[in-house]
Amino acid sequence: MWRNTVGFSSKLLAASKSSSSLRLPLLHHGAVTRSTSTAAGSGPESTEAAGSVKLGFSSGSPGSSAVDLSSFAAAASVLKSRDVVDFAKHYGRCYWELSKARLSMLVVATSGAGYVLGSGSAIDYMGLCCTCAGTMMVAASANTLNQVFEVKNDAKMNRTKRRPLPSGRISIPHAVTWAASSGIVGTALLASKANMLAAGLGASNLVLYAFVYTPLKQIHPINTWVGAIVGAIPPLLGWAAASGQVSLNGLLLPAALYFWQIPHFMALAYLCRKDYADGGFKMFSLADASGQRTAAVALRNCLYLLPLGYLAYDWGLTSGWFCLESTLLALAISCTAVSFYLNRTTKDARRMFHASLLYLPVFMSGLLVHRVTESEQQMTIENSIKIVEMSSSLESTEGSQENRKKQSVGGGQRRPPVSYASVAPFPFLPAPSYATP
Numbered sequence: 001m002w003r004n005t006v007g008f009s010s011k012l013l014a015a016s017k018s019s020s021s022l023r024l025p026l027l028h029h030g031a032v033t034r035s036t037s038t039a040a041g042s043g044p045e046s047t048e049a050a051g052s053v054k055l056g057f058s059s060g061s062p063g064s065s066a067v068d069l070s071s072f073a074a075a076a077s078v079l080k081s082r083d084v085v086d087f088a089k090h091y092g093r094c095y096w097e098l099s100k101a102r103l104s105m106l107v108v109a110t111s112g113a114g115y116v117l118g119s120g121s122a123i124d125y126m127g128l129c130c131t132c133a134g135t136m137m138v139a140a141s142a143n144t145l146n147q148v149f150e151v152k153n154d155a156k157m158n159r160t161k162r163r164p165l166p167s168g169r170i171s172i173p174h175a176v177t178w179a180a181s182s183g184i185v186g187t188a189l190l191a192s193k194a195n196m197l198a199a200g201l202g203a204s205n206l207v208l209y210a211f212v213y214t215p216l217k218q219i220h221p222i223n224t225w226v227g228a229i230v231g232a233i234p235p236l237l238g239w240a241a242a243s244g245q246v247s248l249n250g251l252l253l254p255a256a257l258y259f260w261q262i263p264h265f266m267a268l269a270y271l272c273r274k275d276y277a278d279g280g281f282k283m284f285s286l287a288d289a290s291g292q293r294t295a296a297v298a299l300r301n302c303l304y305l306l307p308l309g310y311l312a313y314d315w316g317l318t319s320g321w322f323c324l325e326s327t328l329l330a331l332a333i334s335c336t337a338v339s340f341y342l343n344r345t346t347k348d349a350r351r352m353f354h355a356s357l358l359y360l361p362v363f364m365s366g367l368l369v370h371r372v373t374e375s376e377q378q379m380t381i382e383n384s385i386k387i388v389e390m391s392s393s394l395e396s397t398e399g400s401q402e403n404r405k406k407q408s409v410g411g412g413q414r415r416p417p418v419s420y421a422s423v424a425p426f427p428f429l430p431a432p433s434y435a436t437p
């Protein structure tokens with residue numbers, strides 16, 4: 001369709017160069033034909049507008065040439081603006097698809113969640129927006145390069161053959177230019193508005209995805225694990241952008257993403273086995289005809305998701321509610337993996353795939369909703385210290401009538417153990433341990 005429009009525009013340009021062929025575009029262009037025909041029965045404005053076009057056809061007198069030209073200019077400008085719109089639509093769509101925009105938005109969501117988790121009590125919303133925009137551009141660049149390197153493979157796969165490069169809607173140099181500009185601008189944005197650590201993580205991840213993972217797909221099934229690292233880095237990037245460092249707490253969401261991707265991609269590679277084989281990719285599932293090892297690997301990684309909720313709580317990142325929610329969520333995806341392991345049918349693989357689609361947004365939302373801010377953490381630490389002090393003082397004064405009496409009348413500011421139970425978010429869980437600041 002775009003090619004038609006381009007062809008048509010060049011006809012118009014050729015026509016505009018030769019004044020004798022003014023009729024050509026006018027006869028062919030729907031918009032002008034429309035305004036000519038509506039002139040008869042419409043109001044004064046349209047009559048006037050259409051009239052000028054009519055004059056162009058009917059009058060051969062010398063005096064009418066100025067009108068001819070003005071009507072042609074009007075028609076040409078209508079055409080031009082249409083061309084511009086079509087041009088923008090065409091390339092906008094190509095860039096959107098080259099960037100794998102929906103995947104990139106998911107990447108941005110993980111990076112944004114990392115940013116919020118890595119922020120102290122107050123979130124810098126401007127910093128968050130710039131980090132998200134920078135991540136989006138670098139991810140778009142990485143995804144475009146991935147498609148540039150896989151044009152021939154993508155052309156052989158049903159799932160990917162309609163992408164802009166294999167379908168010939170955009171040229172390779174054009175796609176490379178898009179990748180280079182979005183990669184450079186995105187990295188520069190991260191460097192200037194976040195920090196060098198975030199920019200470095202973004203740029204290294206681009207290299208890892210486009211220049212290591214992408215060729216590995218055609219060499220060895222280990223590619224899935226390398227790809228899982230690529231998917232795990234954006235939340236770390238977000239954390240680094242907010243806090244300026246990479247710390248143990250900051251690894252929780254990346255760990256979830258890493259383990260989550262294995263069942264997700266195992267299910268996808270199992271469901272699209274034939275397609276991947278046609279494309280020349282060496283996926284794990286292709287060397288596993290029964291699907292048993294594929295299902296076992298998926299199940300193992302689902303089980304690795306189980307302790308993450310507890311760790312988030314224990315490290316003071318979230319309240320105890322998240323521990324409960326995350327564990328239930330991990331159990332649910334593990335159940336689908338068990339079912340896939342036992343039956344190894346397409347239906348079970350699809351169920352595990354759908355469970356993985358649900359897992360990530362719910363896990364991330366839970367993490368953000370039950371996030372414990374720095375000031376809340378501080379309060380809990382102070383309460384824990386009070387409890388430790390109180391229990392040691394109780395031990396040292398055991399047997400002393402005098403002190404017992406003091407305790408019974410209030411014991412100064414100290415509170416009995418029951419008050420700790422009411423302070424702790426989940427009394428039935430062990431008290432969170434914090435590194436002393």
Ligand SMILES: CC(C)=CCC/C(C)=C/CC/C(C)=C/COP(=O)(O)OP(=O)(O)O
Pocket residue numbers: 107135138139142143146201202205206209227228230231234
């Ligand atoms: C900041 C930054 C650079 C982020 C990049 C994040 C990113 C692109 C994550 C995607 C991870 C991944 C393994 C996708 C599958 O690619 P695939 O090649 O298997 O997908 P395909 O078969 O659909 O092409």
